[in-house]
Amino acid sequence: MKLYTPKTGEYNFVMAYPAIEEFALSSLGYLWLYKIADEKQGINAVRISTDNVSINFKEVDSLAFSLSFDFDCLGVLEVLDKLSIPFYAKDRNEYLPLIFAGGPVITTNPKPYEAFFDFMIIGDGEEIFDKILDILKLKLSKKETLNQLSELEGIYIPNKQCKKASVSLNNVIYTPIISEKSYFKNTFIIEVSRGCMNRCAFCTASFTNLPYRYYEYDKIIDAIELGLKHTNKIALLGAQISAHPQFNDIMSYIRNKIENGQNIELGISSLRTDSVTADTVKTLVLGGQKHSTIAIEAASERLRKFINKNLTEEQILNAVKIAKDNGLKGLKIYSMIGIPSETYTDIEEFISLAKKIKNENKGFNIEFSFSTFVPKPQTPLQWSKREDIKSLEKKQKFLEKELSKIGINSKFSSAKWDYWQTVLSRSDENITPALVEIYNNGGKIGAYKKAIKGLNIDITKSVEGFDFNEELPWDFIEMPPAKQILINEYKRLCKFV
Numbered sequence: 001m002k003l004y005t006p007k008t009g010e011y012n013f014v015m016a017y018p019a020i021e022e023f024a025l026s027s028l029g030y031l032w033l034y035k036i037a038d039e040k041q042g043i044n045a046v047r048i049s050t051d052n053v054s055i056n057f058k059e060v061d062s063l064a065f066s067l068s069f070d071f072d073c074l075g076v077l078e079v080l081d082k083l084s085i086p087f088y089a090k091d092r093n094e095y096l097p098l099i100f101a102g103g104p105v106i107t108t109n110p111k112p113y114e115a116f117f118d119f120m121i122i123g124d125g126e127e128i129f130d131k132i133l134d135i136l137k138l139k140l141s142k143k144e145t146l147n148q149l150s151e152l153e154g155i156y157i158p159n160k161q162c163k164k165a166s167v168s169l170n171n172v173i174y175t176p177i178i179s180e181k182s183y184f185k186n187t188f189i190i191e192v193s194r195g196c197m198n199r200c201a202f203c204t205a206s207f208t209n210l211p212y213r214y215y216e217y218d219k220i221i222d223a224i225e226l227g228l229k230h231t232n233k234i235a236l237l238g239a240q241i242s243a244h245p246q247f248n249d250i251m252s253y254i255r256n257k258i259e260n261g262q263n264i265e266l267g268i269s270s271l272r273t274d275s276v277t278a279d280t281v282k283t284l285v286l287g288g289q290k291h292s293t294i295a296i297e298a299a300s301e302r303l304r305k306f307i308n309k310n311l312t313e314e315q316i317l318n319a320v321k322i323a324k325d326n327g328l329k330g331l332k333i334y335s336m337i338g339i340p341s342e343t344y345t346d347i348e349e350f351i352s353l354a355k356k357i358k359n360e361n362k363g364f365n366i367e368f369s370f371s372t373f374v375p376k377p378q379t380p381l382q383w384s385k386r387e388d389i390k391s392l393e394k395k396q397k398f399l400e401k402e403l404s405k406i407g408i409n410s411k412f413s414s415a416k417w418d419y420w421q422t423v424l425s426r427s428d429e430n431i432t433p434a435l436v437e438i439y440n441n442g443g444k445i446g447a448y449k450k451a452i453k454g455l456n457i458d459i460t461k462s463v464e465g466f467d468f469n470e471e472l473p474w475d476f477i478e479m480p481p482a483k484q485i486l487i488n489e490y491k492r493l494c495k496f497v
């Protein structure tokens with residue numbers, strides 16, 4: 001169900017999602033940009049995804065992708081393949097569509113993918129997107145179109161400089177298409193805030209979205225009311241929603257409605273460990289939530305200081321207690337292993353914390369979920385070495401064994417896939433031919449190793465890390481904070497090593 005009135009026109013625009021439709025329909029940024037195109041006079045906008053590439057018109061004028069995860073690049077190739085469009089921009093002549101991309105992956109480091117696109121959006125897309133469509137609609141030559149686009153802040157045309165686009169949050173972004181086919185079935189998602197002021201040293205959600213911004217309370221309430229006209233499932237989204245100055249008022253507003261008999265299912269992505277309150281948990285429980293997630297990110301207090309997470313053991317124990325005492329049935333606790341300088345002393349500290357959590361919260365369902373540290377561009381840890389797969393897998397086995405001894409379930413991300421994520425996220429344009437090779441060979445993990453080896457691509461830097469004085473593949477993007485500030489922050493954090 002579209003919550004707006006679409007328009008149509010002569011210009012055939014395709015908004016493509018590089019994964020299956022279930023995920024496309026749950027991606028707020030993707031759907032919002034599609035809405036902008038679909039509402040625009042003169043544009044015939046169509047949505048496609050990897051499992052649904054049917055297009056009901058012969059000629060595509062332009063095609064846009066939104067990349068949220070590093071491995072989405074293979075989904076881009078799958079869509080182009082299914083449409084019989086050449087992968088590389090240089091191989092697409094004047095009569096083939098202009099193809100562009102945006103999203104968190106492109107904003108963080110577009111270099112590995114830039115050869116596939118005519119241009120890219122770096123940063124916030126919602127304001128620039130309308131201007132892009134105005135230029136595209138003119139149907140000028142590709143060269144002239146790119147010339148005009150290059151005047152816009154946030155447009156990256158390969159091998160040129162680029163400044164990140166950053167908007168003030170005015171009109172609230174919400175799910176414009178409610179669907180039972182979405183991963184979040186029939187859910188109306190509302191963006192409450194963007195970015196996070198905590199600046200954990202590994203976090204792109206924080207560093208690529210500075211400064212932290214939020215929508216006005218009244219506008220969020222209006223969006224909640226709009227959503228409730230169409231569904232009873234409301235979700236609030238944002239990396240740090242509880243930092244909204246009126247977060248408690250927003251929660252009270254929803255809680256009052258539930259207490260007055262309105263059937264509302266409420267979801268929020270995760271609880272902030274150092275600011276979990278009884279009222280927030282009670283509202284979530286009233287809104288039907290049985291479990292929630294807190295992120296502690298690292299095994300020990302020392303490591304949490306090193307990544308600027310600064311959570312104490314006491315704060316973690318307190319958060320779990322509040323969650324339990326106020327009606328949640330269980331909590332997932334998310335953490336990472338492989339943060340630079342981590343040793344088994346840190347991991348032992350984690351196990352001792354897990355024992356305390358278990359002992360103090362009998363009957364409460366606790367599950368631990370671990371990923372392995374992936375150093376990301378645009379963050380203070382962008383220079384760091386990635387720990388090797390064998391040593392990470394050994395730590396995973398150790399944790400699994402020790403946690404099961406105390407009756408706690410644990411889940412682990414694949415150290416091998418996280419390794420390849422590291423390689424993709426910190427590479428430059430030299431890796432691009434390997435991406436095509438990997439796609440052509442089925443995209444499984446063996447295809448990565450084979451392609452890198454077969455094409456003799458040097459990925460040492462992406463794995464081992466960089467020196468402060470060398471140029472990084474993504475340095476050309478002008479984005480606050482300046483590189484020197486990231487260096488200073490890294491050096492400050494090193495006192496905890």
Ligand code: SF4
Pocket residue numbers: 195196197198199200203205206239240
């Ligand atoms: S609190 Fe979460 S969202 Fe904020 S910087 Fe840390 S990891 Fe990122």
